[in-house]
Amino acid sequence: MENTAKLQFEQPSFFKRLKGMLSVDFYRLFHTPLLYIFLIIAALIPALVSMGAMGGEGEATGMFSNAWQIIAANSPLYVISDIGEYANMNMVFIFGGIMISIFIGHDYKSGYVKQLFTTHAKKQDYMISKSLLGAFSMACMCLTYLLGGIASGAFTGLPFEINAGSLICAILGKMIMSLGWASLYTFINIIFRAKFGISIALCFVLGTGIPVIGAAAVIGNTPALNIFLYGSSVYACLSANALTLFICLMNSVVWAVVYNVLGTLILNKRDVY
């Protein structure tokens, strides 16, 4: 007991706290198979979509007229008329939701979350770290989807003609949207915690964009739908430009802040384990 005077408690800065949480999350991400499985899935999706687009004799059925349509639609269409307008890089957000649900679900199922919340008094650390990790994972999935898309496009023999600037804006736009999506999925998962079956189902429904597609069917193909995550994700299409990127950035960051603040409030008010 004579050592009492030696006890000193250094206040960790926000960045030091976040670095600790991010380090453990990324260590886990790279040392377990989950991310790699989803990266492969993301790369295989365009191949499956392309196979679906092929006719019986190896000819394109007319679902796509350009290889880059596997990546994004030609124009921001919220009302879906055929699967070709829907089946593109946006599907990464569905799989990202499932991946985040499994990742966070395992935190709770294993009980590791107890260690995190014991040493991290500030619960925002958990929300921010998981949102950034999810955003990184989905951005990586966008890249493997792109590679898979290029390979599939080459396989189907569709033309690759495109405005390179618009294509880059579309891909970057979707990668930027990953942050907003990841924050939404993290928010959903801290509500349902270990019940990750419910989280997966909800992430799937929201990731498919069904609520926005439904709203578009009622109110029409209006740019107002860009305020939603799915709306802006669709907006990042093959006619995208710098403004599209800006809108995606604003939308993603604003939703990320909203979900992180709400998530932190819930974590502060509710029992965490």
Place this chain on the structure above:
Amino acid sequence: MNAIEIRNLSKSFRGMYAVDNLNMTVPVGAIYGFIGENGSGKSTIEKLICGHLVPDGGEIKLFGKDYSDAGVRVRVGALIESAGCFPNSSVWANLMMQALNLGIENRAEEIQRVLKIVRMEDNAKLRFKSCSLGMKQRIGIAMALLGNPALLILDEPINGLDTDGMRIMREILVDITQNYNCTVLISSHILGELEKIATHYGIIRQGRMIQELSAAEMDARSRVFVTLKAKDMAGAEQTLRNKFNTVKREEDYIRVYDVNDTEAIVEHLIKNGHIVSEIKKNKVGLEEYYIELMSKKEEA
């Protein structure tokens, strides 16, 4: 300064109070034995201290600061209910994750250090799910020990350990309090083990603290008694009852409470024609003290 200071803490689940207006004080450097029956609220209190549960009311201070202080909480190590490890990851990977979480710089060395403390240095490559219950408990302790915690909260850490495991655990806890300036809050049903290491006790019942005392205070409060065997047990018991206030028969022994003078007992028995074959001075242990206290509360 106290390591833990709790005032009027309450926590309810669906209207039922698991912790009811509880006060608790754990001095710095203590090994605080937290005792109570199943469902008395021990784990709930530990979870409240660790910030896993949100209290309905009251105040929790750790080392004089609010328990939500980030600087203090990063120095808290805990093993509550289970180790909280990823089953498919190795022991090393699980410890590495916790070391990263704590922002420890010399991670490999620190992991080696704690593995050595819990005598697990040869099992670092094992998958957590392949470890035995005792090994899992020790890994949980190792995780809690990473980064030299100022406060260690251990919920039933000796459950499932064999005799040797219990001895190792005892040595670890004494070592970290004496050499690493650590305070330990430990709950256990194995009171005999707790008695060997605890410097302070907190006895809890139905979410309320019914008694807090130091080991020295408990020692002073514990009743002394003499156990003896006589040739004619029934006759000797009756003879002793005539002179001493509390005499109890327990299986093959007679207990004479609140008497320290064995000579007086022997003399009295011999004077009345009894032959004493065995006699020994004793003191009520933690287990008996606890049972006695609980039965008094029950009666009240």
